[in-house]
Amino acid sequence: MLAQARETLPRPGVLPGGLAFEAKFDGYRCLLFTSAQQGAPVLLQSRRGSLIQRHFPDLVTAARQLPHGWVLDGELVVWSGDRLSFEALQRRASSGGQTSAQLAAAMPAHFITFDVLQADGQELMTEPYEHRRTALEDLFTERGLTPPWTLCPMTKDPAVAQEWLESWTQVPGVEGLVIKGLGQRYLPGARGWFKVRRRETTEAIIGGVTGTLSRPQFLVLGRYDGDGRLRAVGRTTPLHMEAAGQVADHLIEARPGHSWTGVRFAATWGSRDTLDPILVVPELVAEISADTAVDRGAWRHPLRFVRLRLDVTVADVPPFGEGAAPAAG
Structure with a gap:
């Protein structure tokens, strides 16, 4: 049952x-x-x-x-x-x-x-x-x-x-x-x-999107580890139209050398299906709602996009491995 x-x-x-x-x-x-x-x-x-x-x-x-x-x-x-x-x-x-x-x-x-x-x-x-x-x-x-x-x-x-x-x-x-x-x-x-x-509100960095830059469907999110590498922490549920428009206005496609170049992303936890994201400049911070299911620094369940945090920088985002640390003030 x-x-x-x-x-x-x-x-x-x-x-x-x-x-x-x-x-x-x-x-x-x-x-x-x-x-x-x-x-x-x-x-x-x-x-x-x-x-x-x-x-x-x-x-x-x-x-x-x-x-x-x-x-x-x-x-x-x-x-x-x-x-x-x-x-x-x-x-x-x-x-x-x-x-x-x-x-x-x-x-x-x-x-x-x-x-x-x-x-x-x-x-x-x-x-x-x-x-x-x-x-x-x-x-x-x-x-x-x-x-x-x-x-x-x-x-x-x-x-x-x-x-x-x-x-x-x-x-x-x-x-x-x-x-x-x-x-x-x-x-x-x-x-x-x-x-x-239980869900907590926290932040992560937008490192890639699926769909198109003008109409993103999912956000692929990351956090920086202690060595300064952007590590993937999860993806969002599908964005609503209003949220997609809000994010699209600020997306910039990444140039060669992005931390995730050549990386394969599973569509869901444990799945063999993969996403084909468009990598973007990792300078946008997303506020997300996350549950407590974290494994090796990444969330196993899809995250919910709450809003963009244009008032904070990537330096304000909790480091990789901290799970749903409290949102920045």
């Missing part, structure tokens, strides 16, 4: 049975199938349907703590110090053989459970979320489950949820909230839940 994005927390009554608010973590969505009987395999299935348990032998071993015949829905994450590391998670998900075991020891995975589709061989998808949540809480209590198993935090109090959205999302890897109806059934593939990501 999936969630549709919203900008703000929904009002009571939007979803059946009242609202439940869960913390949203930035990891790999995954279904965990415990063994159906003694000696049967444990399966981990990605959102795309791939079986990935061979990459996470530590979770397979830890699943011995779990009873037979359960199907859990959750998020695979890897902690690095006091933050979640998406880069470490990617390394683990692409590892194999002896490397998988070595990485499991160095950077163990955790499974944050937020729903259950089957318990003790009995399907629960037609049960309301409130009943499924109770089954999960009972599982953790009766089995005394500890990491790598984590029960996703949930509250029914909108004030507490708002506090989570404002404070918890300061921790890298905690993106926002997922909102469910207490009376909702589990509907595979349906976008019946809501999700609200």
Whole structure:
């Protein structure tokens, strides 16, 4: 079951049975199938349907703590110090053989459970979320489950949820909230839940555009690193006509020698499709709205253009690697 994005927390009554608010973590969505009987395999299935348990032998071993015949829905994450590391998670998900075991020891995975589709061989998808949540809480209590198993935090109090959205999302890897109806059934593939990501306003430098100089479609954005190199940090969503006109009035096509000459830009995170941007003189600063999903200095999700900052210079833009640092005054 999936969630549709919203900008703000929904009002009571939007979803059946009242609202439940869960913390949203930035990891790999995954279904965990415990063994159906003694000696049967444990399966981990990605959102795309791939079986990935061979990459996470530590979770397979830890699943011995779990009873037979359960199907859990959750998020695979890897902690690095006091933050979640998406880069470490990617390394683990692409590892194999002896490397998988070595990485499991160095950077163990955790499974944050937020729903259950089957318990003790009995399907629960037609049960309301409130009943499924109770089954999960009972599982953790009766089995005394500890990491790598984590029960996703949930509250029914909108004030507490708002506090989570404002404070918890300061921790890298905690993106926002997922909102469910207490009376909702589990509907595979349906976008019946809501999700609200925390967003911050910050700045980046326009290094290229798609479309044309007179009608830019996307902005390709960058920041300077400590060596003075312009590093790509992401691209925007499509510009509205008014915003495109505002930007076009100030664009100057770059001369040979631009930092990004010959660089290939992925159309979206993890995609093999590429953009073919027109490189521009990197002197325009864009104010953008960004979420907290940052990996190796770049945002994984498209950024939203807010406005041009003609009142600041590229020297005022936060350096590469600082994520959504506060906007310049």
